[in-house]
Every structure is written in C-alpha cells, then in structure tokens.
Amino acid sequence: REASMKEHGGPEGMDPDGVIESNWNEIVDNFDDMNLKESLLRGIYAYGFEKPSAIQQRAIIPCIKGYDVIAQAQSGTGKTATFAISILQQLEIEFKETQALVLAPTRELAQQIQKVILALGDYMGATCHACIGGTNVRNEMQKLQAEAPHIVVGTPGRVFDMLNRRYLCKYYSLLVYSFNDFFFSKIL
Structure with a gap:
C-alpha cells in the first residue's frame, strides 16, 4: 500500500x-x-489515508448529518471510502443488527467494498457481510440470522432475495447505491 502513495498523501488515483x-x-x-x-480515525490512518480527497472533503459531512447525497466522480477519487466512512461514523456498534445496506452492481465490487469497510472499521469492531449471488442461499440466510452484521454489501439480485425472505429488513437506516453509468444503462 505504501508504494502506491502519491505525494499528496493518499492512495494512487486520489487527487485531492x-x-x-x-x-x-x-x-x-x-x-x-x-x-x-x-476508533474510525485510527482505521482511516491505518488504511493509509493522510488527507481527504476532494470528494471526501465535501461529501462525508453531509452524509454523516443525514442528508441525501449524490456523489458522482471518476473511478479512484475516493467515493467508496466516502460512503464507508460516513456509514461507519453513524453505526451503533453495540447494536448487533444490520444498520446499513450498500448495493453494488457486481459481486467483485461488492467484495471490494466489503474489504474497504472492514479495513476502515477494524478498530471499531464493525462487521460487514458480502451478500452476493453465486453463493449458497441457505448458508447466506444462516449467516445473516446468526451474525447480524452491522453492514451488508450486496448485489441487487441476492439482496432482493434476502429482503423477500425477510432476512434483511428489520433495522437498517442507511442505504447506499454504488452504481456506475454502465449499470444504469443496462436497466433503463
């Protein structure tokens, strides 16, 4: 990770x-x-961030304050970390239920987002589960019921299935759509 740090103090591709x-x-x-x-700050600095990117400087605070935010920016500008930090700041860690749901267009992106959330939330004890297709549905239901992760990141199909089965609809108060233009062109 350190090898990819640029002179501005952030990961590669993140121009503040x-x-x-x-x-x-x-x-x-x-x-x-x-x-x-x-504990969140410790996770942010341990992840390698030193200074927020332009999108993070402008979007984290309104997200934390509960505003509806649409953040559009090029790939690699810090959008994932923006909503991850915002979600983690609002979590009630003691409350062992799913409090946030993040939708991603692909399994790979869902897993990538999960890794970022787990890394940033490491010192908080935040839990995050990737709810994606291609995995055993019964195991997914058992995991969601037994572990009740603070955050679920998933693909629309599997999340819709878990919502219909009533494994994801109790307590979450935060919803993030992490979609790109390609995804929307496919559904329109």
Missing part, C-alpha cells in the same frame, strides 16, 4: 484537488476536523 460541483459549501480538508470517532 479534483474538480467538484457541489451545493454543499462546507469543505473539511482534514479527517481530524470531521469529528469522527477515534
């Missing part, structure tokens, strides 16, 4: 000076000034 259009005026250019949980 990227062009952003926003109706949110507050820009926070330091993770320490975002009033994040100490």
Whole structure:
C-alpha cells in the first residue's frame, strides 16, 4: 500500500484537488476536523489515508448529518471510502443488527467494498457481510440470522432475495447505491 502513495498523501488515483460541483459549501480538508470517532480515525490512518480527497472533503459531512447525497466522480477519487466512512461514523456498534445496506452492481465490487469497510472499521469492531449471488442461499440466510452484521454489501439480485425472505429488513437506516453509468444503462 505504501508504494502506491502519491505525494499528496493518499492512495494512487486520489487527487485531492479534483474538480467538484457541489451545493454543499462546507469543505473539511482534514479527517481530524470531521469529528469522527477515534476508533474510525485510527482505521482511516491505518488504511493509509493522510488527507481527504476532494470528494471526501465535501461529501462525508453531509452524509454523516443525514442528508441525501449524490456523489458522482471518476473511478479512484475516493467515493467508496466516502460512503464507508460516513456509514461507519453513524453505526451503533453495540447494536448487533444490520444498520446499513450498500448495493453494488457486481459481486467483485461488492467484495471490494466489503474489504474497504472492514479495513476502515477494524478498530471499531464493525462487521460487514458480502451478500452476493453465486453463493449458497441457505448458508447466506444462516449467516445473516446468526451474525447480524452491522453492514451488508450486496448485489441487487441476492439482496432482493434476502429482503423477500425477510432476512434483511428489520433495522437498517442507511442505504447506499454504488452504481456506475454502465449499470444504469443496462436497466433503463
């Protein structure tokens, strides 16, 4: 990870000076000034972040404050970490139920998002499960029921199936769609 760090202090492809259009005026250019949980900050710095990217500077705070946010940016600008940090900040770790649902267009992206969430939330004790097709449905139901992960990241088909079976509909209050233009062109 350290080999891919750029001079601005973030992972490769994360330009903190990227062009952003926003109706949110507050820009926070330091993770320490975002009033994040100490355990989350430890996870952020352990992951290799030093300074928030442009999208993170503008979108984390409104997400945490409960606003509906649409964040569009090129690949590699920090969108996944933006919503992961926002979700992790709002989790009630003591509450052992699924509190957030993230939808991703592919199994691979769902698993990638899960890894980011687990890494950033490592010091918090946050749990995250990838609910994806191609896995055993019965095992999926048992895992969701027995473990009740704080966050579920999944593909639409499997998540829809688990919702219909009533394994994912009790307590979550956060919903994130992590889709790209290609996905939307397929469903339109």
